[in-house]
Amino acid sequence: MSKAFGRNPVLRGVSFTLERGEVLALVGENGAGKSTLMNIISGGLAQDSGSMTLDGLDYRPARPVEAMRRGVAIAHQETAIMPDLTIAENIYFRREPRNALGLLRQARMHADCTALLAGLGFALDPRALGHSLPAAERQLVEIARAIERRPKLLVLDEPTASLSAHAAETVLALMARLKEQGTSIIFISHRMSEIMDAADRAVVLKDGALTLEARRGDFDRDDLIQAMVGRTLTMVFPERPAPSSKAKPVFELQSAGNAQLPPMTLALRSGEILGIAGLEGQGQRPLARALCGADPFTQGTILIDGKAASLSSPAAAIASGVASIPDDRKHDGLALSLPIRMNMSLFAISEKARFGFLPLRAERSFAQDARARFSIRSTDLEQPVGELSGGNQQKVVFARWLAHVPKILVLYEPTKGVDVQSKSEIYHLVGELAAKGVGVIVISSDLIELIGLSDRILTLYEGRLSGEVERAAFSEERIMALASGPADMAREAAHV
Amino acid sequence: MFDGSLRANLVLSLPALALAALLTILTSLLSPAFLTEANLGNLATRLLPLGLVALAQAIVLFAGRIDLSVGTIMSLATAIMALGSLNLGWAAVPLTLVAGVACGLFTAAGVILLRINPLVMSLATAAIVKGVTLLLLPSPGGEVDYVFYELVFEREALFGPPLLICLAAYALMFLLLGWSRMGRAIYAFGSDAKAAFANGVSGARVDLVVYGAAGGIAALAGLFLSIRILSGDPLIGEPYTLDSVSAAILGGVALQGGRGSVAGVLFAALALVLVNNMFNLLGLDTNLQAIAKGLIFVGALVFFMRTSKSEA
Numbered sequence: 126m127s128k129a130f131g132r133n134p135v136l137r138g139v140s141f142t143l144e145r146g147e148v149l150a151l152v153g154e155n156g157a158g159k160s161t162l163m164n165i166i167s168g169g170l171a172q173d174s175g176s177m178t179l180d181g182l183d184y185r186p187a188r189p190v191e192a193m194r195r196g197v198a199i200a201h202q203e204t205a206i207m208p209d210l211t212i213a214e215n216i217y218f219r220r221e222p223r224n225a226l227g228l229l230r231q232a233r234m235h236a237d238c239t240a241l242l243a244g245l246g247f248a249l250d251p252r253a254l255g256h257s258l259p260a261a262e263r264q265l266v267e268i269a270r271a272i273e274r275r276p277k278l279l280v281l282d283e284p285t286a287s288l289s290a291h292a293a294e295t296v297l298a299l300m301a302r303l304k305e306q307g308t309s310i311i312f313i314s315h316r317m318s319e320i321m322d323a324a325d326r327a328v329v330l331k332d333g334a335l336t337l338e339a340r341r342g343d344f345d346r347d348d349l350i351q352a353m354v355g356r357t358l359t360m361v362f363p364e365r366p367a368p369s370s371k372a373k374p375v376f377e378l379q380s381a382g383n384a385q386l387p388p389m390t391l392a393l394r395s396g397e398i399l400g401i402a403g404l405e406g407q408g409q410r411p412l413a414r415a416l417c418g419a420d421p422f423t424q425g426t427i428l429i430d431g432k433a434a435s436l437s438s439p440a441a442a443i444a445s446g447v448a449s450i451p452d453d454r455k456h457d458g459l460a461l462s463l464p465i466r467m468n469m470s471l472f473a474i475s476e477k478a479r480f481g482f483l484p485l486r487a488e489r490s491f492a493q494d495a496r497a498r499f500s501i502r503s504t505d506l507e508q509p510v511g512e513l514s515g516g517n518q519q520k521v522v523f524a525r526w527l528a529h530v531p532k533i534l535v536l537y538e539p540t541k542g543v544d545v546q547s548k549s550e551i552y553h554l555v556g557e558l559a560a561k562g563v564g565v566i567v568i569s570s571d572l573i574e575l576i577g578l579s580d581r582i583l584t585l586y587e588g589r590l591s592g593e594v595e596r597a598a599f600s601e602e603r604i605m606a607l608a609s610g611p612a613d614m615a616r617e618a619a620h621v
Numbered sequence: 622m623f624d625g626s627l628r629a630n631l632v633l634s635l636p637a638l639a640l641a642a643l644l645t646i647l648t649s650l651l652s653p654a655f656l657t658e659a660n661l662g663n664l665a666t667r668l669l670p671l672g673l674v675a676l677a678q679a680i681v682l683f684a685g686r687i688d689l690s691v692g693t694i695m696s697l698a699t700a701i702m703a704l705g706s707l708n709l710g711w712a713a714v715p716l717t718l719v720a721g722v723a724c725g726l727f728t729a730a731g732v733i734l735l736r737i738n739p740l741v742m743s744l745a746t747a748a749i750v751k752g753v754t755l756l757l758l759p760s761p762g763g764e765v766d767y768v769f770y771e772l773v774f775e776r777e778a779l780f781g782p783p784l785l786i787c788l789a790a791y792a793l794m795f796l797l798l799g800w801s802r803m804g805r806a807i808y809a810f811g812s813d814a815k816a817a818f819a820n821g822v823s824g825a826r827v828d829l830v831v832y833g834a835a836g837g838i839a840a841l842a843g844l845f846l847s848i849r850i851l852s853g854d855p856l857i858g859e860p861y862t863l864d865s866v867s868a869a870i871l872g873g874v875a876l877q878g879g880r881g882s883v884a885g886v887l888f889a890a891l892a893l894v895l896v897n898n899m900f901n902l903l904g905l906d907t908n909l910q911a912i913a914k915g916l917i918f919v920g921a922l923v924f925f926m927r928t929s930k931s932e933a
Contacts, residue, residue: 169819190821205819209812209879210805211625218809218820219802228800231624254629255812270820 516547634885685878698843703763703853721840811878
């Protein structure tokens with residue numbers, strides 16, 4: 126199977142087989158092509174070339190509804206929950222029980238839903254509206270809906286990414302039960318421990334190509350990571366000395382918060398890379414938006430270099446020396462239809478402007494230098510940014526923000542949809558900046574990235590800092606436990 | 622009985638109910654002429670076209686779309702009735718309705734096939750329909766058979782045919798939107814089109830249904846309007862476009878789609894008719910009416926924007 130978006134190939138000749146009652150883990154970094162593959166299987170996208178068979182019959186769903194009819198159900202990671210319908214209405218959507226006149230039986234449906242959710246072990250209220258649900262509950266609704274369709278093939282796209290350790294266990298147990306009933310399951314996961322536990326077979330994608338297909342027992346964690354990343358982790362991440370513990374704090378939050386963010390206190394030292402980990406939707410977005418001044422802090426104190434500072438707007442944040450790379454470069458970072466040259470100079474070289482006009486020569490030479498420095502691969506400076514690969518787009522964003530060395534660099538999901546080569550370049554760039562004394566905050570859902578890059582990791586849970594781990598004590602399990610909140614931490618402690 | 626999202630949507634219609642009740646009390650206190658049989662009959666007569674066109678608009682808004690051609694479709698309907706009712710008799714009625722549905726389907730076709738922005742496409746339809754109407758009937762005139770008037774408007778009473786027709790249309794749509802799969806799909810599509818598509822909803826079918834239904838109901842509104850004035854008028858429908866959006870928003874329908882109930886729209890249409898009635902009874906300048914209506918519209922937008930924000 127192959128698929129390209131514009132000039133960027135996202136799947137390159139991927140082939141694999143899944144047997145009845147088998148659980149297959151699809152593994153790969155962000156941007157490796159996993160979600161594209163799942164979308165093709167579930168009818169959301171069409172492949173450019175290649176074919177699928179389901180139970181020996183040709184399978185090429187043109188729309189999601191055709192995939193459903195053939196017995197393929199998907200639980201999306203970016204959940205497809207209708208916000209103004211209740212949980213029950215979402216789960217039974219288009220399969221609602223009806224009376225003899227063809228009218229919907231609302232009460233019956235909500236009762237069925239109560240029974241279904243109890244059977245699955247999900248503590249959800251069938252009458253709660255979609256828009257009132259936190260990320261984890263939306264995910265459970267998505268999973269319940271897929272299971273209620275009684276599919277032959279169940280596709281789960283990162284089912285546990287937003288779940289606490291306890292809820293994730295419930296889902297994994299459910300997968301085991303379905304498998305025994307003969308359901309085939311494909312699941313995407315970034316959590317090595319659950320892949321090792323649950324998968325009968327693992328398929329690894331890297332930059333759209335299949336790099337490993339192995340049965341249980343024939344692979345271990347290191348094989349998976351090697352296949353995902355293409356080389357050992359030490360080559361991907363910069364080798365850095367630990368920052369001096371005497372280094373002064375360059376950035377401090379003291380009980381700083383706003384309407385979406387409970388007050389938090391943290392200190393970032395000069396030259397330190399501070400990772401912020403957490404399950405999905407635990408306050409990462411409000412924190413990133415507060416740090417860049419988009420949804421500013423409204424209470425508490427912010428200190429930069431020990432002096433009170435204001436991040437009351439993006440302009441104020443920039444003036445205070447805070448550079449921020451947003452997670453959604455397509456909406457918050459780039460003007461996709463404009464050339465690289467103009468995207469880079471949007472504000473970076475405004476001091477070169479004369480009487481409000483920017484000399485074209487200055488703009489061009491700035492863009493030329495930046496393109497070389499960040500090794501951006503493009504036909505020329507006039508190529509529209511939308512035509513570049515994700516990795517090169519992200520480097521354009523970096524080039525713009527790093528025209529001057531900032532005091533503090535805030536990165537939010539810096540390598541989402543970025544190929545491994547560009548990732549490594551971005552990591553090394555961040556390492557160089559830290560070596561120059563820049564304090565770096567990395568907010569990311571990619572634990573491998575956080576562990577590889579950070580000197581220290583804080584965990585967010587329900588908007589509050591729930592734990593802190595120093596580099597020497599980094600482990601996926603430890604961080605997951607801290608990120609799962611107090612209840613799970615207590616459970617963890619009881620195990621030990 | 623009103624379970625699930627239906628209950629949440631009914632809650633959104635309470636402000637309009639409160640406003641309609643308040644206006645009723647206020648006007649009856651201010652003017653002794655309010656609670657007379659003639660005035661109440663007049664209220665029902667005025668509620669019929671506005672109520673129907675607001676219902677048409679609400680159906681489109683539930684799907685997250687908007688139809689700015691409903692007013693001109695009403696005008697077209699009056700023209701067809703004025704030209705056809707004497708020679709064609711009863712056949713003019715289905716002809717009018719089919720013309721309305723065709724206008725709606727034309728808008729939907731532009732949205733589906735040419736991928737034109739729905740708001741802009743409905744404006745284009747409005748321009749075309751207006752042109753066709755003016756070709757058919759360049760100035761107010763024609764004649765609508767008095768038989769129709771006798772049937773609908775002769776007896777001036779609150780609980781006469783106009784009110785019953787209006788209530789029946791609302792009851793039918795309340796049932797279809799709340800208790801049919803198509804109704805659920807319309808709400809789902811308006812709530813989140815992408816999510817609805819991922820769950821098997823055909824956006825094209827939703828567009829055809831909502832615009833087709835809106836066109837037909839708008840034509841029905843125009844039909845009753847022509848019966849009331851016993852003639853046609855190529856421009857009479859135009860103010861109803863804004864009034865229809867106004868009533869829908871005031872009734873708790875979200876501009877973004879997916880929220881609100883036709884119950885609220887009925888209360889809001891009633892409130893707008895009451896404002897009109899109050900101004901007339903108190904002998905206030907009609908231009909003040911337009912200003913008051915515009916302010917009510919803005920007020921409703923602000924009020925419902927606040928409430929939806931505080932929920933999110």
